[in-house]
Amino acid sequence: MTLTRLPTRKIGSLTVGAQGLGCLGMAEFYGPTDEQEARRTLARALDLGVSLLDTADVYGHGAGEELLGRAVAGRRDEAVIATKFGVVRPGPGVGSGIRGDAAHVRASCEASLRRLGVDHIDLLYLTRVDPQVGIEETVGALAELVAQGKVREIGLCEAGAATLRRAAAVAPIAVLQSEWSLWSRDLEREIVPVCRELGIAIVPYAPLGRGFLSGAVRSADGLEEGDFRRFGLPRFAPDNLARNLPLADALGALAAELRLTPAQLALAWLHHRGADVVPIPGTRGRGHLEENADAAFLVLSPAELAAVEEAVPAEAVHGARWNEQSMAYIES
Template sequence: MITRQLGTTGPTVSALGLGAMGMSDLYGPSDRAESLATIDAALEAGINLIDTGDFYGMGHNEMLIGEALRGRRDQVLLSVKFGAQRDPAGAFLGFDGRPQAVKTAVAYSLKRLGVDHIDIYRPARLDPSVPIEETIGAVADLVKAGYVRHIGLSEVGAETIRRAAAVHPIADLQIEYSLISRGIEDAILPACRELGIGITAYGVLSRGLISGHWTKEAPSAGDFRAHSPRFQGENLDRNLDLVEALRAVAEARGVSVAQIAIAWVLAKGTDIVPVIGARRRDRLTEALGALEVVLTPADLTAIETAAPKGAAAGDRYASAQMAMLDSER
C-alpha cells in the first residue's frame, strides 16, 4: 500500500482511506455482514485509515467499526467527527462545539468504539456560536490527557483554519474534493499547504454521481441523495453528461470512470488522501485499482476537459446544509 503523511504533524496513512458512513446511515439500507466484510477487505489491502462520525446512525457506525476492529486495533488509525446534533427521527439540528460537549462526545465515542484513544478527532462543522479556539482548545486538552492523538478539521474556510492552527497543530482538513467539487482550490487548499495541513478528501465520486454506476433511477428510501440538488431533474441530466464524457477518457485508458475520478484526486498532490465511501467489497476493489492508475499531463488535460471546473449543475448540498458550511462562506 502506498502511504502519505497527513500534513507536517499528522500520522502516516494509506493513500486511500475508508469512509464508513454509508454502512450505517444516509444512503438507505445497508448489509451488516457485507459492511463487516468490506472493513476486513480494506484492512487486508493495507488501508489503515477509517473515518466515521459519532452521529452516523447515532452511534451505530462506531459500534460496527468497534466490532470489526476487535483484536486488531493497532492496525488502524481512527478518524472521528463529532458535534452534529440530531433528533430521534434523524433530522439535523445544528452543531455543538462547546468544550464540555466536546469532552462528553469523546467519552461516548471511546466507549462505542471500544478503544482507549482516537487517532484524529475533529469537529464535523463549525459551531457559529462557539469560537473555534474554544473547540480546538478542548480537543487539545484531550490530546494532553492521551484520549486523542491528532486534531483535524472538517468543512471550514481558510480564516477558521488559520485560527484553529494558532491554537494547536492541525493534522488534516476533511473536506469534499472531486472533479466536480473543486472550490477548495481557490483559498482553502493554498492555506492548508502554507500551514502544513493535509487534506482527507471525501465525496471524490460525488456520492456516486461520477462513479460511472449511477442511473436515473430514484434513490432508495432513506437515501439523502433524493434531496441533493445534483441528483435532481435537469441537473442530474447535465451531470450524467459529464460522466459520459469522463467514461470516454476512462475507456481510452482501460480503466473505470470511478478509477479515473479517484486517480485524478490522488494526482492533485501527495498531501491529499481520498476517503472512499465503499460499503461493498466490489466497490472497494474498484477503488483500490485507482492506485495503479498513473496519469500523464495529457491524461489530466483530457479529464479536466471532459469535466471542467465549475461544470457541475447544482450545489453539493441542499440550501439549508450549504448555509451551515463555513467552507462555503
Template structure:
C-alpha cells in the same frame, strides 16, 4: 501506522501517516441505500487485508451506530489502524438534525462517548464535524487540545472550515487534517483551502471523492436510487440537474474505456494526482467497490489525461449546488 501492500501518504506535518486511500464508513449505517451489517464488516476486514489504515466515522452517522459497527469489525485488529471520528454535528436517535455544538464542556463528553462506542482508548484523528458559529473556534480546539494532552486523541482536524477558521484553529493547536468534499465535480477547495493547507502544513482528506457515486457511472436515472436514499435531497441528483450532470461523464468514460479502467478509478486517479498531501476516503459497504477503489492507487494518468479531465470539469461545472442552500448557509459556505 502502516499497512502492507498499499502506498502510504503523510497527512499534515504532525506525524500522521496512513494509506493513500482510506475508507469512508458513513454509508454503512445511514444515508445511502439499505444497510447490510454482514457485508459492511466483511468490507472493513477486506480493507485491512488490502492495507487500508484510515477508517473514517462520526458520532453523527446513524446516531453513533456507525462507531459501534466499526468497533465490532476491528476488534482484535486495532494494530496499524488509524481511526478518525468527529463530533459537533448533532443528530437525534432517528437521525434528526440538531444543529452544531462546539462548546468546550461538550467536547470531552462527545469524545468519551465515541471512545466507548468504538471500544478503544484513543482516537487517532478527531475532527470538529461542523463548526459551531456561536463558539469561538479557539475555545473548541482548545478543548480538543486538552484531549491530546490527556492521551484520548492523537491528531486534530476540522471539517468544512474556511481559510480564516483554519488559521485560527491551527494557531491554537496544530491541525493534521481538514476534511472537505473534493472531487472532479466539486473543486471549491482549490481556490483558497488548498493553498492555505499547503502553506500551514495541514493535509486534506477529501470526502465524497466519487461525487456520492455519481462519477462512477452507477446511475443512469434517478430511479436507480431507492426512495429513502439521502441523495434525493442533494440538488445535483434532483430532476433536471441529474440529467445535465450525466453529460459530464463522457470524458471520464472515454479515458476509462481506452485504459480498461472503471470510471471511478479514473476519477480517483485524477484526485490522487492533484497533491500528495491529500488522502481521499471513498465510501462503500461492498467489497467489490472497495477493491475497485483501492486499485486506483496503481493508476497513473498521463499529463494529457489529467488536463482533459480538469478542462472538462472546471470549478462550477456541475449542475446544482452540492448541498441544499439552507445547509450551505449553516456551514458558512
C-alpha cells in the same frame, strides 16, 4: 484486483494508506445496510492497507461507531480510526445544528470512545464549525484531549481559510476534511494553499460525487428507498441530474479509452493533486473497495490529467452540493 498494499501518507504523526474508506453508507443514508458485509469490507480494507477508516458519532445515531469498533477489535493496531463530532441530530435527517463548545467536545469524545470500544481515537474531527462558538474554544478543548492521550491528532471539516489560521494558532491541526472531487472544486483557490502553508493534510470526502462520477447514478428514481440522494442533494434533483449526466458520460468514455473504470480515473485525478491528499471514497462492499484502491497506484500523464478536467469542467456542474440548510454550515 489489488494485491499490493497501498503506499502510505502522513497525517500529522499518523501514517495512513494513501486512500481511506468512508463508512457512512455502512450505517445509513444509502439504503439498506448489511453488517456482515460491512465487516468483511473493513477486514479487506485492512488487508489492502486502506487503514484510515472514517466514521462519525451521528452515523446511524452511534451505530456506525459501534460497527467499526466491532470490526477492528482484533486488528486495532492496523486501523487508523477517524471519527467526527459536532452535529446535533436528535432525529432523522442530516441534523438540526452544530455544537463546538468545550463541554460538548469532551462529552462527545467520551461517548465515541465507549461506542468504538477503544482507549484512544486516532483522529477526531469537528464536523462543521460552530458559528456561535469561537474556534479557539473548540480547538483548545481538542488539544486537552490530545494531552490526556484520548486523541492522537485533531482535524476540522469544511472550515474556511481564516478559521484554519485561527485554529492552527491554538494547536496543530493535522487535517482538513472537505468535499473535493471533479465536480466539487471550490476549495482549490484559497483553502488548499492555506492548508499547504500550515502543513495541514487534506482528506476529500465524497471524492466520487456520491456515486455520480462512477457512472452508477442515472436517475434518482433508481436509488434505493431511504437513500438521501433522493431528497437531500440538489445535484441529484431530476433537472440538475439530467444536465449533469453528460459529464459522467464524458468521464466514462475517457476512462474506457484508458482501460480504467470511471471511479478509478476520478480517484486517480485526486491522488495527483498532491502527496498530502488522502481521499476516502465510501463503499459498503468489497468489490468497489478493491476497484477504488487500485486508483492509488495509477500514474496519469499531464495530457491525461488535462483530458479529465476537460471532460468534467468545474463550471459545467449544475446544482449545489448540499441543500440550503447544510450549506449554511459550510465555510467557503
